[in-house]
Amino acid sequence: MKYLSALVGILLSFSVMAATLEEGYQAVRGGELDKGFAILSELAKTGDADAQFALAILYREGWGTEKDLKTAFELYLKSAEQGHPGGMFETGWAYQSGEGVIKDYAKAVPWYEKAANVGHPAAMYALGGLYYNGMGVTKDEKQGNEWFKRSAQAGYQPAIQYLEQVNAMNP
DSSP states (O other): OHHHHHHHHHHHHHHHHTOOHHHHHHHHHTTOHHHHHHHHHHHHHTTOHHHHHHHHHHHHHTSSSOOOHHHHHHHHHHHHHTTOHHHHHHHHHHHHHTSSSOOOHHHHHHHHHHHHHTTOHHHHHHHHHHHHHTSSSOOOHHHHHHHHHHHHHTTOHHHHHHHHHHHHHOO
16 A cells, blocks of 8 residues: 555646646646645746746746745746746846846846846837836836837827826926
8 A cells, every 4th residue: 555655646746747737737727726736836847937937927926836936937937048028027026026036127227227128028128118217227217218108009098098198288
């Protein structure tokens, strides 16, 4: 019986390891948070940037695990370093907000720039705000507005609404 339990444990661990990213996503979407967490954890250990990004979300929200903003940040950073646009944005956001890391606007800027330069509209908007307000960079309202416009052109609703308000105030 002891050996049968060990064999079942080994087989189950192989099935988790052999699971795909999509299976991890499906488990989370289906409310099987523990299963999704286990699948994504194994994939993240292999260096999969998408799995690292998804796992960071689970840690940030406390889904399938204890909420842990520091670990979420570390996973966002790992995915960002591999070029994951969402990871780049979330790394910038963490530095801007102080979620899981010491707040540092100057460290947020390059991550937002990287994400914005690969087309991430929310990063464009965030970068616009930092330039417009001189947070972590030399204040440059013109450059801030350019990033707001690029974000709006990419369809990001907060940027569209912001520009509509600015235009309504300055006809």
